[in-house]
Amino acid sequence: MKTQLNHLCIIFSIILFSSCASISGFEEARSLGEGNSELIVSGNYTRIPDLFGDELDIFNNISFFNVEANYKYGINDKLDIGIKASSNVNLGGFIKYQLIGNELSKFALGTGLEIGTVYGLTYNIGVPIYTTFYPNENIAINLSPRIIYQQTLDPENSGRTYLGGNFGVLFGTTKKFGIDIGYYDIDIWNENRTLITFGIGGKFRLDDLSNKNKIGD
Numbered sequence: 001m002k003t004q005l006n007h008l009c010i011i012f013s014i015i016l017f018s019s020c021a022s023i024s025g026f027e028e029a030r031s032l033g034e035g036n037s038e039l040i041v042s043g044n045y046t047r048i049p050d051l052f053g054d055e056l057d058i059f060n061n062i063s064f065f066n067v068e069a070n071y072k073y074g075i076n077d078k079l080d081i082g083i084k085a086s087s088n089v090n091l092g093g094f095i096k097y098q099l100i101g102n103e104l105s106k107f108a109l110g111t112g113l114e115i116g117t118v119y120g121l122t123y124n125i126g127v128p129i130y131t132t133f134y135p136n137e138n139i140a141i142n143l144s145p146r147i148i149y150q151q152t153l154d155p156e157n158s159g160r161t162y163l164g165g166n167f168g169v170l171f172g173t174t175k176k177f178g179i180d181i182g183y184y185d186i187d188i189w190n191e192n193r194t195l196i197t198f199g200i201g202g203k204f205r206l207d208d209l210s211n212k213n214k215i216g217d
Contacts, residue, residue: 025166032074042201092116
């Protein structure tokens, strides 16, 4: 019984301290526009490596599912701010700035800053590069390289670096649905370990829903 409890504690620790960096995708390079808002909801599968070395070979890979919600608001035509939360107790905020393109261009490029925490015990900061291609207005092809640094409150922990990115495709206009795949190397300055994610999600323009309700009234 004691051994089983130890194994459960180890699994919880792996999930808690290695998945706190939110690496889900579904983000486009285009900004929302001033006063507009959007909600993203996704279900994600994540496979993480054993971050405790070779002592527990049976835990070389841990897989789990989580649900994430993301709310975003347009400050102006180029700048968005947002918050996100997931069922694996990750809470964070982000800003995104569109560098190239507009609401009608076939290609858009943006960047931003992401911060997050799990129970105030683990913190991470990330810098993404958002690139999106629009073959037409009903399809968005996203490629988002990203680097993330993660640190716990344990002074003996030197922190971890994630380097990788997300690729995904979205279908629709004001309501979009699609898939996203993430691939990241962890501890890139030491021994690389691979983290993989796969998600299915939807995006909903809340300003459009609000306008429709007003018209209906």
